[in-house]
Structure formats: C-alpha cells, structure tokens
Amino acid sequence: MDFATLIQLLDSSIRLATPLLLACLAGLYSERAGIFDIGLEGKILISAFFSASIAFTTGNVWLGLLAGIASSMVFALLHGVASITFRGNQLISGVAINFLAAGMTVVVSDSWFSLGGRTPQLETSGRFQNITLPFAEQLQGVPILGPIYHDLISGHSILVYAAFLIVPLTWWLLYRTRFGLRLRAVGENPAAVDTAGISVVRMRFTAVLICGVLCGIAGAYLSTSLSAGFVREMSAGRGFIALAALIFAKWRPWYALMACLLFGLLDATGSLFQNIRLLGISVPVQFMQALPYILTVVILAGFVGKAIPPRAGGEPYVKER
C-alpha cells in the first residue's frame, strides 16, 4: 500500500467513524445514567430523515440539523417515559423505537416526497460543506506532513470536528464536574443519589435527552454530510456498531474514540478493498463487516479484559415507600 492510499484509507475511516462516535457518546451518557439504550439505531435513522427533509424543503442545512435533533429527542423522550416514568423494560422500549423509526421514516417520506422511501437529492446549500483548515493549501507541498494535514485533518464537515471535540468535553463533564459525578452515581447506585437529595428521575431524563441530541447529530451527519439525502434504512446497523464500540470502550469517552476509529477503519478497509490478503490467506469482505461484532462478543466474554456495565443499568429505580 502506498502513502496516498493510506491517507485515503484513514480519511475515509474518519468519515465513517464520526457517526459511530456521536452515537457511541450518546449511548455513553444514557447507559452511564443507568438507562440501557438499544434504540440508538432508531434515533439516528429518524434524525437522518428529518434532517434531510427539512434541509431540502428549507434549503438550510442548519434548520435540517435542528429538525433532526428535535425528532431524535422526541424518540429519546419516549424511551425516557417508557423506561423511567412507567418503569418499563428498557430493552423492549429500545426495540420498539428502532422499528418505529424504520417504519415511520419510509411511511412519512412516501407521503411527503413519493420517492419510494427516499428524500430528493440535496443541493449544496442543503448539505454541510467540507471545511478547509487554515494554511492547508499552502502546506500541501510539504512532504508527509503536508498531505496528512491537507487530506486527512483538513477538509471535513463541521460535524466531524464537533464530534471529535465532544470526546474531551464528555470526559471533562463526566469526571470533572458535579453533574458528571451525579450522572455516574445514578447509574451505579441510584438509591445513594436519591438519599443525597438529588432527583434520580431528573438526572436520568437529562442523560436520555443528551443521548437524543447526540444521536440527532449523528443522523444529520449521515444524510446531510456523508451523503446527500435520505435513503431507507440508511443507518445500516451503525447504532448497533456504536453500542458495540461502547462496550468495547467499557463506557469510557477516550476509549470510545479509539473503538470508533478502529471500527471506522474496519468499515473503510472493507469498502476500499474488496480482497484483502493477510499472511497469504484471503480475508472475505463479509468477515471484515462482521469483525466489530465478533470483537465485541470476545470483549463481552471477558477473555480480553472484562467489560462491566454500570451496575444499576437496565433497572428502573423504585423509590422506597
């Protein structure tokens, strides 16, 4: 593999890792607060649809982003009402949300656009444009570092940079603020948080809504930045890969970044090279696609370091009477 191909591969990895990263961090907030969320996929999908449709009808991609976030938050709220207010099963609620998104996006887009579950192709103003960082053009000629800066670091949409910035922000929020301490505590031992006079319900709703916002950005990125419009099922399992990455990262922000970059790299490798030869054996492309899931199972099995979820995860909190 030559240098240019390597840069191309890494560049594509970053693009493909971005939605995973946003969704993974979304899941991190929710699960750290004790609310399991297997509905990341559905929230990405619904946001991808609303972002693309509103961006198309208004011609303004920022309004599209807002609409996407709002739709994802509505679904997050539904998950919150089901699993916090009515103490329902969080996993079942997540399953319902995934189907609701898969169905609603196609039903509504057929009704709005009659394009068989797609939105019309987005024009330039309806998409997030790639940003050229300062001096990228001038430094392009510098060997090695020039192409790295120009082709790899520069030239992504603003959502990519935002996603990468949310990683340190999440770390800081989680480990350096009072809010973060409470958020983590509510996922480990909600009774203790309650005793300290903090509302468990409110903390959990906050976490679930943050999860909605981040999934919303992930969906908007898919339909208005990575591609130009919505197609049915365009989330394509990314919500589940993000979930896998979250477990892989053991619910920690920096590791989440690493896991998402790794899974992005796998995805990019799979789509860039149809045939990969490793040590004389040709690796089928399907194996590359399944690898994130296989790795997650291995991690879950505890053979390579044990992944322990937040202790109160999945259980509704019932205040003692």
Next chain:
Amino acid sequence: MDKMPRWADVALIPFINLLLALVVSGLVVLYIGESPLEAMAIMVRGSVGSAYGWGYTLYYATNFIFTGLAVAVAFHARMFNIGGEGQAALGGLGVAVVCLSIPWPHWSLALIGAIVGAAAFGAAWAAIPAYLQAKRGSHIVITTIMFNFIASALLVYLLVNVFRVPGSMAPETARFAEATHLPNAYDVAPWLGFSRSTPLNVSFVVALLACIGVWLLIWKTRLGYEIRAYGHSQSAAVYAGINPVRIIMISMLISGGLSGMMAINGVMGEAERLVIDPVQGAGFVGIAVALMGRSHPIGVFLAALLFGMLYQGGAELEFEMPAVSREMLLVIQALVILFTGALDNMVRTPVERLFLAMRKGS
C-alpha cells in the same frame, strides 16, 4: 390477593394495549390523508376475506408462531432472546444443508430431517450467547444482537462463495430436489379453495404441534417448572437446588431451536432454496408476538395469527391504497411492542386501581 381477576390480565390488558397501538397507527394513516377505517377494512378483507388471503395469513402466522414461541420460552427463564433473526437464518442454512446433501425418498422423511437440521443449527447459534451468559455473565441481549449481524454476514459469505450455483450470479442455493417439496394446502385439501400456488404448507401443522409441545414443556414437566422458577426468582431457584447454568443453556437452546424451525416454512415450504435474507424480520416479529401473547402458547398462536393478518393485509393495503406504504406494518409492529411491552404499566396501573376501587365498593 391478586390485584385484578385473571381474565383482566390475560385478555383485557392486551386488548387495551392493542387498541392503543391501532388508534395511534390510525392517526398516522389519517395524517397521510387516508381513512383509517377504510384501511382497516381493506386489511381485514385482504387477509381473511378469501382463501387466497387465508393462505398467506396462515403462512406468515406459521413463521411468527415459531419465532414467538422462541422468544416466549426464553422469557419464561427471564431472558430476552433478541437473536431470533440470526437463529432463524442459521436454521435456514440447516434446512439447506439437509435438503441438498441427502437424496430424500419422500417429503415426510425430508421434513423430519429438515426439522432436526433447522433446530440444531438454530440452537447452535443460540448456544454461544447462552454459554457466555451462563458462564461469563455477558449480557444475552447484546450478544444475541451481535450474533444477528454475524449470522447475516456468514450467510452472505456462504451463499456467495460456497452454495452459489456455478455460473449463476444470484447469491442463493440450488433449488431443492422435487422429493423434498412439502405439500401445500392445495395438495392436502383442494376442496378448501386454496390455489395451487398457496404458500401455506404442512409446516403450519408442525407449528401447531410446537405450540402444544411448548405448553407441555413449560407447564407439565419438571424442566418447565425449573425454567419458570428460575424466571420468577433466580435466588430462590438456586436455593431450591436448580442449576442456573443448566436452565440458561437449555432454555436458550430450545429458544434457538424453535427460531431455527421457522426455516422449514419459509426455506423448505415456500422458497425451496436458501436466499440471502430468508427471515425477513420474522425473528423480530416474534418479540411482539410473545409480548402480546403473554408468553403462553395459546396467546402466541392468537398473536401470530393477528400479525399474519397484519402482514398479508398490509400487502393488500399497499396495493389498494398506494399512499400508505408497506412499512406501515413496521409502525404497527413497533407500537404493539411499545404498548404491550415497554408502556405496559401505563395501562396496567390504572386498570388495577379501577378493579381495587370496584372491589372496595362492592
């Protein structure tokens, strides 16, 4: 003392849940600008208004009985097997291997062989998540989700590289031999008015037998008692000498086997070859079916019938009301799961209060 009579729990609450799901779905249809009542009429007519409709309705119901029972058995041990989709896909592989590798003399023998193959492959696919849950404490929901994706990648790989007919571009196996052809409803009972090409086949009978089998297992055997005891209280079950590893493994193997058996209907009975997505979401419908059916075989049967009607009726609806796309089915399915599963307490609590108030009053 129970808070409310048993009939309210098994019939009234599921009915209210279903009604809520249908009302919300109706609002969606209304939003699209069509009449929900008319849509409902088309769906009922399309699914049970003709022998043609019944053929498809019961064909779909057969799939959903298998996957619904699968989820239900796992529910009894308080496990959420979300991997029906992958287990059924592997079941399809089992059916294909059995049908293609052995020259069967008669369909009845082939059917038995296919049942064994489908159940074994489905159970094997459930065995790894079950083992990891039992021995390593890995959450079964996450592992079974992962295994769904791994199964679909594996199936694509095998169909493209191993089973594909030489010279053909289509990623599917060769057509099964004529001798393995399962009799359909027309072959068995031509006087019922089914057409020659109806998909309804003898697998439906196998599904009914599976219902009875699961009922016997869960309520009439020692193992079933242990599974239920473990599902109600793990610590009490362990105290009573029930081995949790054994219960988790056995209930998941049965669950996976039942999911896998779905393939005898779709792969052997209808397609007569293994195609790239043999399950078509039926594994997930099983979740809705088990929730609605309260994990009881009779409930599962009725819920599967209802979802069979929805699927066949939905196909007709798309035809007669083009504004409403087929994905409306997914919306209804989602709402059923939401109301019967996640939002159950929203209905249950007020109904319980109502019964308590009535009891005090009388």
